[in-house]
Amino acid sequence: MSMTGALEAVLFAAGSEGMTLDEIAEVLQLSVDETKAVCQELQQSYQERDSGIELVELGGMWQLVTKPEYAVYLRKMATAPISTHLSHAALEVLAIVAYRQPISRIEIEAIRGVQSDRAIQTLVHRQLIAEVGRQEAPGRPILYGTTTTFLQTFGLRSLEDLPPLPEEPEVPQDLSLFQLTPALPRD
Amino acid sequence: MSMTGALEAVLFAAGSEGMTLDEIAEVLQLSVDETKAVCQELQQSYQERDSGIELVELGGMWQLVTKPEYAVYLRKMATAPISTHLSHAALEVLAIVAYRQPISRIEIEAIRGVQSDRAIQTLVHRQLIAEVGRQEAPGRPILYGTTTTFLQTFGLRSLEDLPPLPEEPEVPQDLSLFQLTPALPRD
Amino acid sequence: MAYEIVLEQFAGPLDLLLHLIQKHELDIFDIPIATVTEQYLAYLSAMEELSLEVASEFVVMAATLLAIKSRMLLPRPSKEAEEGADDTDPREELVQQLLEYQRCKWAAEQLRERGVLQSNVFSRPPLDLRPYAPNEPPPVEGVSLWDLVDAFRKLLLRVPTEERVAEIQGQVLSVDDEMDKLLYRMRILKKSTFFELIQNTRSRHALVTSFLALLELMKAHLVRCTQVLAFGDIQIVLVEKGEEGEEEL
Numbered sequence: 001m002s003m004t005g006a007l008e009a010v011l012f013a014a015g016s017e018g019m020t021l022d023e024i025a026e027v028l029q030l031s032v033d034e035t036k037a038v039c040q041e042l043q044q045s046y047q048e049r050d051s052g053i054e055l056v057e058l059g060g061m062w063q064l065v066t067k068p069e070y071a072v073y074l075r076k077m078a079t080a081p082i083s084t085h086l087s088h089a090a091l092e093v094l095a096i097v098a099y100r101q102p103i104s105r106i107e108i109e110a111i112r113g114v115q116s117d118r119a120i121q122t123l124v125h126r127q128l129i130a131e132v133g134r135q136e137a138p139g140r141p142i143l144y145g146t147t148t149t150f151l152q153t154f155g156l157r158s159l160e161d162l163p164p165l166p167e168e169p170e171v172p173q174d175l176s177l178f179q180l181t182p183a184l185p186r187d
Numbered sequence: 188m189s190m191t192g193a194l195e196a197v198l199f200a201a202g203s204e205g206m207t208l209d210e211i212a213e214v215l216q217l218s219v220d221e222t223k224a225v226c227q228e229l230q231q232s233y234q235e236r237d238s239g240i241e242l243v244e245l246g247g248m249w250q251l252v253t254k255p256e257y258a259v260y261l262r263k264m265a266t267a268p269i270s271t272h273l274s275h276a277a278l279e280v281l282a283i284v285a286y287r288q289p290i291s292r293i294e295i296e297a298i299r300g301v302q303s304d305r306a307i308q309t310l311v312h313r314q315l316i317a318e319v320g321r322q323e324a325p326g327r328p329i330l331y332g333t334t335t336t337f338l339q340t341f342g343l344r345s346l347e348d349l350p351p352l353p354e355e356p357e358v359p360q361d362l363s364l365f366q367l368t369p370a371l372p373r374d
Numbered sequence: 375m376a377y378e379i380v381l382e383q384f385a386g387p388l389d390l391l392l393h394l395i396q397k398h399e400l401d402i403f404d405i406p407i408a409t410v411t412e413q414y415l416a417y418l419s420a421m422e423e424l425s426l427e428v429a430s431e432f433v434v435m436a437a438t439l440l441a442i443k444s445r446m447l448l449p450r451p452s453k454e455a456e457e458g459a460d461d462t463d464p465r466e467e468l469v470q471q472l473l474e475y476q477r478c479k480w481a482a483e484q485l486r487e488r489g490v491l492q493s494n495v496f497s498r499p500p501l502d503l504r505p506y507a508p509n510e511p512p513p514v515e516g517v518s519l520w521d522l523v524d525a526f527r528k529l530l531l532r533v534p535t536e537e538r539v540a541e542i543q544g545q546v547l548s549v550d551d552e553m554d555k556l557l558y559r560m561r562i563l564k565k566s567t568f569f570e571l572i573q574n575t576r577s578r579h580a581l582v583t584s585f586l587a588l589l590e591l592m593k594a595h596l597v598r599c600t601q602v603l604a605f606g607d608i609q610i611v612l613v614e615k616g617e618e619g620e621e622e623l
Binding site (some may be wrong): 199200201202203204228242243248250251252253254255256258261275276278279281282283284298299300302305308309311312340341342343349350352355 | 385387388389429431435471474475477478479480481483485486488489491492493494495496497498499500501532533534566603623
């Protein structure tokens with residue numbers, strides 16, 4: 001364990017938003033001055049070795065980004081043949097956003113039961129959903145909603161044209177638990 | 188510029204769901220074998236220095252993650268990973284599916300001695316298990332198997348990484364139960 | 375005491391049995407069935423006293439244990455007398471089940487530990503690669519509005535029922551009440567078959583409660599059960615205790 005290691009882990013997990021020195025200091029339990037020194041140390045170490053990422057300060061936010069010289073590979077990733085259809089996961093997320101917007105990533109994941117950041121990223125990339133605001137909650141999570149492209153893709157004049165959802169699947173009221181599940185194979 | 192640097196940049200951009208060797212090879216324009224060698228080189232370099240991140244292979248996907256020893260700092264941030272907490276019952280069902288797949292609900296219940304439909308439903312929702320087929324039996328019962336999400340959630344490269352079960356017939360008569368089952372949380 | 379919490383931890387009857395076997399350091403391959411049955415029944419009644427719901431599986435296991443116990447009491451046919459006769463240990467099947475369940479518990483614990491380790495590992499959301507894409511992505515094709523609705527409908531099916539909103543009508547059946555009812559009927563009938571006694575029972579939950587109540591009555595020596603034929607109907611006889619029974623009639 002080292003402080004630069006801790007800083008790297010923290011900034012890595014923080015994602016594209018970056019963190020202020022104050023926030024980092026809080027997490028690492030260091031003074032702001034000490035934090036700044038650790039940041040510079042990490043910056044230095046990225047420069048010295050063949051890393052693909054580096055630490056930059058942009059508008060007061062410290063964040064990890066890929067080094068510019070590797071942009072060629074990211075371009076390759078971005079232009080990797082995009083299929084014209086959507087994955088099952090993406091379709092599911094899109095359905096949730098369409099019917100439950102505005103909605104945050106956490107809420108989407110709670111409904112689906114699984115991590116959904118990749119599917120969300122795909123949909124943002126395909127311009128079917130977009131950030132429509134921020135939730136008043138810790139970390140101010142992004143709220144997603146559908147876009148005009150979404151309406152066009154599905155031939156809708158407005159969101160009101162979305163077909164009404166079937167009611168929650170009916171649970172037969174008077175069915176006892178034992179009738180629902182057949183007896184266990186026992187002697 | 189170096190291939191490990193390029194790999195680091197690419198995997199950094201891919202984030203939480205990682206990439207298959209084939210996908211990486213495509214982006215880096217290398218053969219799969221060369222790609223694998225670069226992956227191992229990067230893994231090595233993370234081990235040798237005080238980095239906060241490392242490269243792991245989970246369920247066939249290569250991805251960058253933070254090193255476990257820094258979890259203490261990351262817990263203070265809002266971006267906690269999706270909770271893996273599962274009930275006793277769900278863990279038992281998951282263990283049975285993992286080791287005995289493909290398996291039907293009835294067979295799971297025969298091993299556990301209790302109804303397990305709720306636990307199965309939870310696991311299906313969390314996409315830790317999924318329908319993998321139907322049994323050729325009356326009612327064509329659903330057969331369950333584990334998913335890639337299962338491997339990723341439990342840090343496994345493949346099902347072969349599962350610890351081998353203690354064998355059954357060779358259990359020596361005088362082996363006490365306590366040797367067979369390590370530290371159960373019981374009085 | 376931590377009694378309650380411990381009771382609630384049992385994932386099922388096999389779990390409870392394993393616990394008893396471990397607690398008393400018994401040999402799983404040579405289970406003293408009478409002792410274990412007694413302890414098992416004691417746990418069930420403790421659960422009842424604490425008003426914990428006893429799942430039907432626990433009761434089924436109680437019956438299985440009692441059946442094994444009675445088979446153990448039968449004289450074993452001598453080996454010369456009946457060749458190839460069924461002289462397997464009546465406990466064999468249960469032992470196999472316990473061993474398999476024990477492996478299941480071991481595996482579940484392995485998974486739990488791995489899950490804990492893995493929860494110490496964090497990732498990051500994928501980078502927004504739009505700035506690197508020179509052109510607009512091609513429009514999405516091949517998905518209709520119905521695919522979208524269908525995706526949502528299937529999703530709802532996958533969400534566990536307890537997370538959906540549904541009204542469940544509860545009916546609390548207490549073993550104590552059921553004991554009173556059975557005793558009342560027995561005082562009228564004096565003698566009954568199990569089937570007769572419980573004929574008004576409509577659900578399995580109620581059936582289980584009746585059965586538990588009957589066991590309790592037997593334990594309290596208020597009724598006596600006899601079975602004339604193997605697999606025949608069980609005769610239940612009220613144990614007369616002076617006049618109190620008569621007075622209430």
